[in-house]
Amino acid sequence: MSTGATPSKYRIKVDHDQCMLCERCIDNCSYGVFRREGQKIAVDSHKCTACHRCIAMCPRDAIELEEKPNDYRSHPVWTREAREAIYKQANSGQIILSGMGNALDYPIIFDRLVLDACQVTNPSIDPLREPMELRTYLGKKPRQIVLDRTKKGDYDLKTKLSPNLMLETPVMIGHMSYGAISLNAQLSMAKAVSELGTFMGTGEGGLHKDLYPYQNHMIVQVASGRFGVDINYLERGSAIEIKIGQGAKPGIGGHLPGEKVEEDVSKTRMIPLHSDAISPAPHHDIYSIEDLAQLVRSLKEATEWKKPVFVKIAAVHNVAAIAAGIARSSADAVVIDGFRGGTGAAPRVFRDHVGIPIEAAIAAVDEKLRHQGIRNEVSLIASGGIRDSADLTKAIALGADAVYIGTAALIAMGCRVCGSCYRGLCPWGIATQRPELVSRINPDEASKNVANLIKGWTLELAELMGAAGINSLESLRGNRDRLRGYMLDEEMMKVLDVKMIGA
Amino acid sequence: MCGIISVIDRLGNSMNGEAIKKALSLMNERGSGEGAGYAVYGAYPDFADYYALHLFYDNLVEPKVAVEELLEKWGKIEHSEEIPTYSKGRMLKKHIPWRYFFKPDTSLFASSESLEEDIIISLITRINTKVNGALVYSSGKNIGVFKASGWPEEVADFYRIQDYEGYLWLAHNRYPTNTSGWWGGAHPFNLLDWSVIHNGEITSYGTNKRYLESFGYKCTMLTDTEVVAYLADLLGRRHELPPEMMVKALAPPFWDEIDEMSGKDRDIYTALRMAYGPAMMNGPFAIVVARPDYIAGFTDRIKLRPMVAAESGDRLYISSEEAAIRTMEPNLENIWMPDAGEPVIGRLRR
Ligand code: SF4
Ligand code: SF4
Numbered sequence: 001m002s003t004g005a006t007p008s009k010y011r012i013k014v015d016h017d018q019c020m021l022c023e024r025c026i027d028n029c030s031y032g033v034f035r036r037e038g039q040k041i042a043v044d045s046h047k048c049t050a051c052h053r054c055i056a057m058c059p060r061d062a063i064e065l066e067e068k069p070n071d072y073r074s075h076p077v078w079t080r081e082a083r084e085a086i087y088k089q090a091n092s093g094q095i096i097l098s099g100m101g102n103a104l105d106y107p108i109i110f111d112r113l114v115l116d117a118c119q120v121t122n123p124s125i126d127p128l129r130e131p132m133e134l135r136t137y138l139g140k141k142p143r144q145i146v147l148d149r150t151k152k153g154d155y156d157l158k159t160k161l162s163p164n165l166m167l168e169t170p171v172m173i174g175h176m177s178y179g180a181i182s183l184n185a186q187l188s189m190a191k192a193v194s195e196l197g198t199f200m201g202t203g204e205g206g207l208h209k210d211l212y213p214y215q216n217h218m219i220v221q222v223a224s225g226r227f228g229v230d231i232n233y234l235e236r237g238s239a240i241e242i243k244i245g246q247g248a249k250p251g252i253g254g255h256l257p258g259e260k261v262e263e264d265v266s267k268t269r270m271i272p273l274h275s276d277a278i279s280p281a282p283h284h285d286i287y288s289i290e291d292l293a294q295l296v297r298s299l300k301e302a303t304e305w306k307k308p309v310f311v312k313i314a315a316v317h318n319v320a321a322i323a324a325g326i327a328r329s330s331a332d333a334v335v336i337d338g339f340r341g342g343t344g345a346a347p348r349v350f351r352d353h354v355g356i357p358i359e360a361a362i363a364a365v366d367e368k369l370r371h372q373g374i375r376n377e378v379s380l381i382a383s384g385g386i387r388d389s390a391d392l393t394k395a396i397a398l399g400a401d402a403v404y405i406g407t408a409a410l411i412a413m414g415c416r417v418c419g420s421c422y423r424g425l426c427p428w429g430i431a432t433q434r435p436e437l438v439s440r441i442n443p444d445e446a447s448k449n450v451a452n453l454i455k456g457w458t459l460e461l462a463e464l465m466g467a468a469g470i471n472s473l474e475s476l477r478g479n480r481d482r483l484r485g486y487m488l489d490e491e492m493m494k495v496l497d498v499k500m501i502g503a
Numbered sequence: 504m505c506g507i508i509s510v511i512d513r514l515g516n517s518m519n520g521e522a523i524k525k526a527l528s529l530m531n532e533r534g535s536g537e538g539a540g541y542a543v544y545g546a547y548p549d550f551a552d553y554y555a556l557h558l559f560y561d562n563l564v565e566p567k568v569a570v571e572e573l574l575e576k577w578g579k580i581e582h583s584e585e586i587p588t589y590s591k592g593r594m595l596k597k598h599i600p601w602r603y604f605f606k607p608d609t610s611l612f613a614s615s616e617s618l619e620e621d622i623i624i625s626l627i628t629r630i631n632t633k634v635n636g637a638l639v640y641s642s643g644k645n646i647g648v649f650k651a652s653g654w655p656e657e658v659a660d661f662y663r664i665q666d667y668e669g670y671l672w673l674a675h676n677r678y679p680t681n682t683s684g685w686w687g688g689a690h691p692f693n694l695l696d697w698s699v700i701h702n703g704e705i706t707s708y709g710t711n712k713r714y715l716e717s718f719g720y721k722c723t724m725l726t727d728t729e730v731v732a733y734l735a736d737l738l739g740r741r742h743e744l745p746p747e748m749m750v751k752a753l754a755p756p757f758w759d760e761i762d763e764m765s766g767k768d769r770d771i772y773t774a775l776r777m778a779y780g781p782a783m784m785n786g787p788f789a790i791v792v793a794r795p796d797y798i799a800g801f802t803d804r805i806k807l808r809p810m811v812a813a814e815s816g817d818r819l820y821i822s823s824e825e826a827a828i829r830t831m832e833p834n835l836e837n838i839w840m841p842d843a844g845e846p847v848i849g850r851l852r853r
Contacts, residue, residue: 118706121704122706122787122807123787133758135758137777141777141780142774142777142778143778144742145742145752145775145778147744147748147771154767155748155771156767157767157770159774159778161770161773161774369717370714370716373718373719374717375714375717375781376714376778376781469704469706470707470786471804472783472804474707474710474776475706475707475710475784475785476710477781478713479706479707479708481709482709
């Protein structure tokens with residue numbers, strides 16, 4: 001290897017004066033950073049992923065982590081990442097894999113949008129005293145309501161409503177499959193969404209029987225690998241989502257390595273034990289928009305038109321036109337996943353360079369659907385890099401009906417965004433199938449953390465709406481007049497259809 | 504703040520503008536002397552089949568020539584005259600109010616369900632966006648809007664509002680915040696059959712406006728009152744909702760209330776909210792919308808602006824203040840404060 005070893009990314013130091021030799025760090029580190037040498041804890045910093053498990057578990061606060069202890073000579077073009085990618089590929093000749101979302105330093109549009117509040121001319125509304133409505137329905141809506149006057153003088157409803165999902169808060173948890181994450185992680189999230197009156201996605205890993213009690217709050221996914229799909233699965237879900245693409249890796253499929261396909265995963269996915277689960281890039285029965293429309297109809301037919309069917313696409317350049325095409329099928333909602341969306345494993349070059357940010361995608365799709373006069377007939381779900389209630393509120397003001405969160409829900413269960421999910425050794429018991437690691441999550445406790453997070457965001461959303469003099473989510477949706485651009489360029493503000501601060 | 508008052512004679516008997524002028528002036532505390540206006544239905548019986556187009560001209564040269572050229576191209580001007588005004592004190596003729604009685608030529612336009620009205624709307628949009636120094640602010644058949652910058656009594660005297668007669672009146676006293684002093688910004692807002700008076704601010708404007716645009720409406724007037732007229736037109740005329748259900752779509756019951764309803768009502772209100780969520784109006788408001796056959800008054804869902812209603816014989820009154828109604832009619836049979844979001848509807852019975 002002519003390139004030699006690259007410097008370690010992190011340096012771990014143990015303060016031996018503080019250390020009580022309890023060995024918790026050794027037990028907790030699934031990457032093998034720590035070992036005991038006589039009366040000392042010795043470390044191998046090279047193996048560290050900065051997952052912070054040891055730091056969180058050390059009773060003596062004896063562990064110190066430093067990022068990039070030995071940096072390269074700084075250079076604006078040949079960054080550390082650029083150089084290390086070359087060393088890696090010079091040695092492997094392979095595609096570089098990485099975890100979590102887009103790691104390049106693009107400006108975050110959400111952070112350049114500011115929200116409005118009332119002063120004097122209209123009163124703000126106090127959510128503690130007045131009703132604040134966050135309920136939202138996802139699914140097809142009629143364009144118009146037809147009422148018939150009866151002899152008694154009241155009305156009969158002539159319009160037939162399509163099945164919709166009723167959400168008590170516009171925050172759902174996105175699709176993370178069993179296999180990519182552990183059953184305990186899924187269980188924790190399922191309990192949380194059931195308690196809160198919202199929903200989560202199964203991902204394309206099938207629906208484990210332990211999740212059946214929560215099925216009324218689960219959206220089952222049909223992806224290109226069709227893993228775990230049978231009529232039982234479709235009927236259990238409260239809605240069905242066809243996954244065409246994902247923001248972290250638009251245009252390519254997925255790959256769950258055989259090591260992760262242990263017995264339960266193989267049963268749930270309905271594939272042989274330890275076989276690689278490969279989801280092809282396109283669905284092999286979808287080569288055009290009318291093929292998609294057919295699949296939407298087939299799924300509806302199979303479930304007797306009782307379930308809403310969503311279609312998820314990655315936010316790519318032409319996202320608005322594609323979404324308009326989907327909206328014209330029988331699909332009930334379009335899910336747009338922005339380029340900051342997380343993932344267990346994606347080729348780095350895709351994760352960082354393909355797709356567009358969710359903010360612009362929401363704006364473009366919402367506008368296109370409006371121009372075609374069909375916006376309110378189909379729902380728009382946004383995902384990919386929603387970090388807090390401010391992002392949530394702005395996403396809705398730009399035009400989304402609801403959001404999916406992914407990474408944020410994992411962080412609520414301990415995830416430290418170390419980006420090593422694809423290695424299957426997640427020390428927090430999330431992105432792993434090893435029983436000793438999975439058992440680190442107690443679903444009763446973790447579900448409380450996830451529920452708390454969504455509750456906290458929901459309270460903040462209610463406060464933000466009240467301050468803006470709005471007491472119902474419908475009046476925030478697409479209300480871009482309540483946003484202003486701060487340090488955004490003119491063209492970007494045109495795309496977002498927002499005014500500049502001060503205007 | 505703003506003050507509003509409206510009256511309908513349900514048998515269609517005429518009233519002149521004297522009483523409503525007094526009533527509106529009584530609410531001067533609610534205005535700032537920068538805008539007031541009156542709308543009267545039944546104003547032009549001699550031209551009842553023609554669209555009465557009221558315009559403000561900045562001068563009688565370029566804008567007037569341009570407007571008349573447009574009108575003559577698309578139809579026939581039956582009658583054209585300056586609206587009589589009487590300047591006094593600070594009430595100067597800052598714009599020249601003009602009226603045309605006009606009939607569009609339907610053979611010139613691509614076919615649609617409401618051909619005449621579509622031509623009128625497209626002409627109004629064209630004049631208001633393209634012709635400098637001209638603004639159409641009233642366009643209904645047999646309907647006249649009279650408004651300007653000034654106190655209610657000043658504006659009334661400017662037009663001699665007492666000389667007009669009609670079976671349905673709306674009046675508005677303005678405390679402007681976003682378009683101060685602009686004559687076009689005064690209420691009532693009118694478009695064809697619809698007129699609106701509005702006290703408040705619509706915090707859902709951005710959502711409502713974008714929803715309306717997807718049905719082909721263009722919001723050009725810089726005022727949130729415009730969206731109320733278009734929403735009423737979309738739900739009340741194009742979607743044919745009866746007025747009380749239209750109000751229930753614009754200011755719907757809370758989900759908690761809907762959940763408590765019996766089966767049939769629950770379905771209706773759930774459907775209304777699902778289909779018309781983007782039409783729902785938020786923010787503090789009390790509004791009266793009028794059409795030739797009814798007035799409908801309602802407030803926002805938590806009643807952040809006042810509204811009282813009263814009856815005396817065939818007349819139904821809706822106003823910001825009880826005192827204003829009593830000025831018009833001291834002998835009321837019935838007076839009440841409608842609940843938040845509850846519509847008060849006065850229908851013409853003739
Ligand atoms: S967890 Fe902390 S105290 Fe325990 S052995 Fe490791 S460094 Fe020492
Ligand atoms: S899920 Fe686990 S492995 Fe993945 S980023 Fe979070 S902590 Fe790291």
